[in-house]
Amino acid sequence: MAIANTAKVMAQGAWIGWKVESNWTDPFVFLAYMIAKPMASVLMIGLIFLIGSDAAGVMDQQFFFYAFTGAIFFIYPTTLAISLGYLMHEDRAKYEVLKQIYIAPESLKPYIFGRVIASSVNATVSVIAAFVTGTVIFSTFFGLDLGINVLEVNFPLLVGTILLGIIAFGFLGLLLCAINLVSFKLQHSLSEYTTGFLFLLSGVVFPVSVLPVVAQEVGYALPTTYFLNLVRSSLSGSGEFTFDLAYMILSTAGFAVMATILFKIAEQKARQKGMIDRKAEY
């Protein structure tokens, strides 16, 4: 009964998420938005590679594969962090529905995970669109080959990695919700800080080993680093992914426990201080 109820709330959360994120415009404009923004980010990385390599006089196609795939699959943590980093503020201050969601039985956490599902679907559309158009543009106009052989791609690993990533980034979103629940002015900067740090430290467009030693240690502790390593291993058909997979599972589990505990603490504090329905115009 409880599981059925949770699933129902999650489905409702996903449906609301889809509605809120898509109904500001007609489907064509929404699709263009979903494609244009991530596409531009990927184009920018490709152009930095091309222009930088041209100036250096060396064109390392393996590094292109590294940066291109990193930029594309980084769309997952970015999309989830941005939508969930704003969720508490949006529902509490903008639409003023957080208190209604909160007083409904077993609703807030399943609702948040419902929103995770909606954002993940959007992110998947963006990833596919950016991957296809990016590959076509860079191979057709600039002769850059990703070197991906479809027959060698480890699809089960790719799908499993994406699902694991969605769970990890969903809990990252829960953590951001916890922080926003007990704060009032961080909704814009929090997700930007999060995606900025992850972009710099997770080996998205350059290997973590390039960073200063202290930053490397942080980078090697982040699930995003292993998520991107696993995506690259699955696309290249590499068999050396056991360590990355083990660490990804372990860090996701650790992250889930930490986010759940912190959310619980934030929830209690928010109730004690009357923050669930406090409205602030920021």
Add this chain to the structure above:
Amino acid sequence: MGIASEAVDHGRVVYARAYVRLKGLLREPHWSIAEVIIPMLSISAYIYMYEVLDAPNEFLGFVIIGGAMLSFWSNVLWGMSSQFYWEKETGMLELYMIAPISRMAVLIGMAMGGIINTTIRAISIILIGTFLFPIQFVIGDLSALIIIFVLTIVALYGMGILFASLFLLYGREATHMADLMQEPIYVLSGMYYPVLSSRFFPTAIKFIATAIPLTLGIDGLRQLVILGGDFSSVIPHMIGLAVLASVLVPFSYIALRKMENISKREGRLTLRWQ
């Protein structure tokens, strides 16, 4: 009312709106800190990427200059273009409309405050970038540098006022439209790489890119502070920016009046959450 007293009134409106921006800088210092640290994160990532590629050192400077100018673009998008939408959401827009003041003066005040705030942030980005990475700046011609910078800012904020007028019509899509004008503009304007001198951009794309004041501004600044260019090397940039400024500023004035009329006629000024 005489021209002089009208000018004084406009001046007071400009000051009042700019004051809010400047006061905000002191009242919410963590926003200013965030607006320096957050772009520094991606700037650092792109610098590391160029280092892995073994690109010449000047590319590191290109990224810093682009990143500093990105602050102005962000301010134009979020602090100018979307501002009337936010004012509408918080119920302030109707107060602007019923006050006996020029709407253009409000936007100019907003721009003035934003320019001061953002200049401080841009300088901070350059200083931190220079401290963290091996970048050398060579200022060959200070007067050319000031002219390029001022022209870029005037054209850019003229564009901001124009967008603010257009965004007056928008509901919640305003945020998405502003969002959509981030990465695509970064790509076209060459925020992190040279566009106008690059062989990878077709001439037609370069021509389209010069319609964005940032493209000419960033390229001109890079010529002057990194590549050691002199006044003559940036004359085309100055002409282009002057043309953009002289078109965008008057056009934004016309657009503001038109959009205000449409909004009033269609009852959009007080609509929230739509």
